[in-house]
Amino acid sequence: MxxxxxxxxxxxxxxxxxxxxxxxxxxxxxxxxxxxxxxxxxxxxxxxxxxxxxxxxxxxxxxxxxxxxxxxxxxxxxxxxxxxxxxxxxxxxxxxxxxxxxxxxxxxxxxxxxxxxxxxxxxxxxxxxxxxxxxxxxxxxxxxxxxxxxxxxxxxxxxxxxxxxxxxxxxxxxxxxxxxxxxxxxxxxxxxxxxxxxxxxxxxTGRIGRERLSHGTITAVSSPTPDITEVTCLLDKQWHGHRAGQFAFVCFDRLEGAHPFTIASADRGDRTVTFQIKALGDYTRGLARHIAPGQSVRVEGPYGRFELQRCDPRSEQIWIAGGIGITPFLAWLDALRADPASAPAADLHYCTRDAARDPFVGRLEALCAEIPGITLHVHDSSRNEALSAGRLATLHRGARQAEVWFCGPRGFAEQLRHGLQRTWPGRLRFHQEAFEMR
CATH class of the missing domain: 1.20.120 (Four Helix Bundle (Hemerythrin (Met), subunit A))
Incomplete structure (x- = not known):
């Protein structure tokens, strides 16, 4: 601003x-x-x-x-x-x-x-x-x-x-x-x-984003839960790769237009990208019924600086995801899996309403098991384990210099940010994905 x-x-x-x-x-x-x-x-x-x-x-x-x-x-x-x-x-x-x-x-x-x-x-x-x-x-x-x-x-x-x-x-x-x-x-x-x-x-004249526009084909569609659609796309040679944590504007339907979705997979050099899309409106709620493998797709990007490379190695790393905000961290973990020894020491806090029914919990546990430096914490609201600033300060009591990377609901971010400003004993930087189309 x-x-x-x-x-x-x-x-x-x-x-x-x-x-x-x-x-x-x-x-x-x-x-x-x-x-x-x-x-x-x-x-x-x-x-x-x-x-x-x-x-x-x-x-x-x-x-x-x-x-x-x-x-x-x-x-x-x-x-x-x-x-x-x-x-x-x-x-x-x-x-x-x-x-x-x-x-x-x-x-x-x-x-x-x-x-x-x-x-x-x-x-x-x-x-x-x-x-x-x-x-x-x-x-x-x-x-x-x-x-x-x-x-x-x-x-x-x-x-x-x-x-x-x-x-x-x-x-x-x-x-x-x-x-x-x-x-x-x-x-x-x-x-x-x-x-x-x-x-x-x-x-x-329709020239915005044209230099970063790629065309491709949907190769897989699945619904891990009724309110999440997982879409994998194979893009053409116009796609020059992405960095873990970035997002792209994705257009499945020309009349509907493009929507921004975080890329939930690492760049493997094969021009394949995966999106985890939460049902947050009329369009995304019925998305799984309207798209299918073989259908064409347009992807513009990548954009964004919510990137693993920007983590400060001198600071204790605290990664926080709320709900579908886990998508950039899935890409981070996917990228780190290729070289676990290079992974920073970090605590990943995943906040979910019901861990027993959440498909991401099992995936996160499997990914973190392959990366020794990442410690996973699952906060299950259904069991009164909601994450708070006070709980974070207690869990990371010994950290004098820390860096928080947050992706999730804006209200939750503001609650944590203000709470940590009051309770955190040392230096703290708070990074937040702040994308809103409207």
Whole structure:
């Protein structure tokens, strides 16, 4: 989120610099506040929307500085939400003129700048298109925040965002005060508009992720439990392998689109990947009935930095998985099985609701038996053995420097993180897979 805060901070500084150097213009205080509020809210809205558009292109170059594609998507999500909030503020400020007239009167309103010719025509068009686009953007914001709205419909609506962005970019470009373009605020805005517009065109032409797209065939489908589907795929030569712990966007049905799933197998050099898919929605709940061996599949990736190679050998390793969050650790263990002697000393904590019926428990026990450095702990909620921060601190009492790698429900992660901050006696780093498409 540092990138998002930095963009907003830079824009505020640039806007403040413009006010300091050129002033706020003529007019009484209520009208000046309205005018500057209109400019600032518009700048913040298009800036955060531009950032969201750029991040939607899945820029691999930013994975290292931002911590992985999961965090890039988290910044993308909040950039989009803030863009909608700033757009709402922009619209409300625009609609406030009648209120200010009734409270402070028309006198003191800054004089309207007159334009002629082509620029006047463009400004009129930009105003009308911007008003329409803002209404659509606000509707999208509401649907994004209402989690009960089906994802498959939200995804289809979300595909209009690049076109919507271009309308709003045109609105911003033609209605921005002319003096801005000779100031840092205008230069920053120009960079953001250019980046966002290029990203929108890439999206509209279907070029996002094309360089990392592989086609393949489903070779096996099974259901270890009613709510888990295991899918193995053989990909073409476009697939250049993956690192244990990474994920990919998988498309089984063109109408449904691609979904992100963690790769649950190590890279063996044969272009085979396995996914463990939890039934979390309408699509994944009926997935096993709609796919079969021999069916084609598209896989885009790999992405992510939840990688075994990033473990710090100087820190005690504590790996925690909740439910289907075990998938990256299955890939880790699968990779370590090829060279058990190279495995770090680590404690793997697997949290399950019912160990007796959980198919992963037996698999984990078999894998860990082959890797002497890994100690498996199974926490069975049905037997009141739920994992807590206090229990972790007790189990690892002697560790002064530790590293936690967590994959599982977000609420569980926050509970453990906050609890460990209070109870852990030494230095602790907490890594968490934070991927959310919506």
């Amino acid at each position: 540092t990138l998002l805060a930095g963009i907003i901070g830079l824009l505020l500084l640039a806007w403040g610099w413009d006010i300091t150097t050129t002033g706020t213009g003529a007019g009484t205080l209520p009208w000046v506040v309205r005018e500057q509020g209109l400019y600032l809210s518009g700048l913040l809205s298009i800036a955060t929307m531009s950032l969201a558009m750029v991040l939607a292109t899945r820029p691999v170059a930013l994975e290292r500085p931002l911590g992985g594609m999961d965090r890039i998507y988290r910044v993308h999500k909040w950039s989009g939400i803030l863009a909608g909030i700033f757009a709402l503020a922009h619209w409300l400020i625009e609609m406030s003129d009648d209120l200010i007239k009734s409270l402070a009167g028309r006198a003191g309103r800054p004089p309207k700048v007159e334009f002629h010719g082509l620029l006047d025509t463009l400004r009129d068009a930009g105003e009308e298109l911007g008003e329409f686009a803002i209404y659509v953007l606000l509707a999208m914001l509401v649907l994004t925040l209402v989690r009960r709205f089906p994802y498959k419909f939200w995804r289809l609506l979300h595909r209009i965002m690049p076109a919507l962005y271009l309308l709003l970019a045109f609105h911003a470009a033609v209605l921005t005060p002319l003096e801005y373009w000779s100031q840092p605020v205008g230069w920053l805005l120009a960079v953001l508009l250019a980046g966002g517009s290029v990203a929108a065109v890439l999206s509209l």
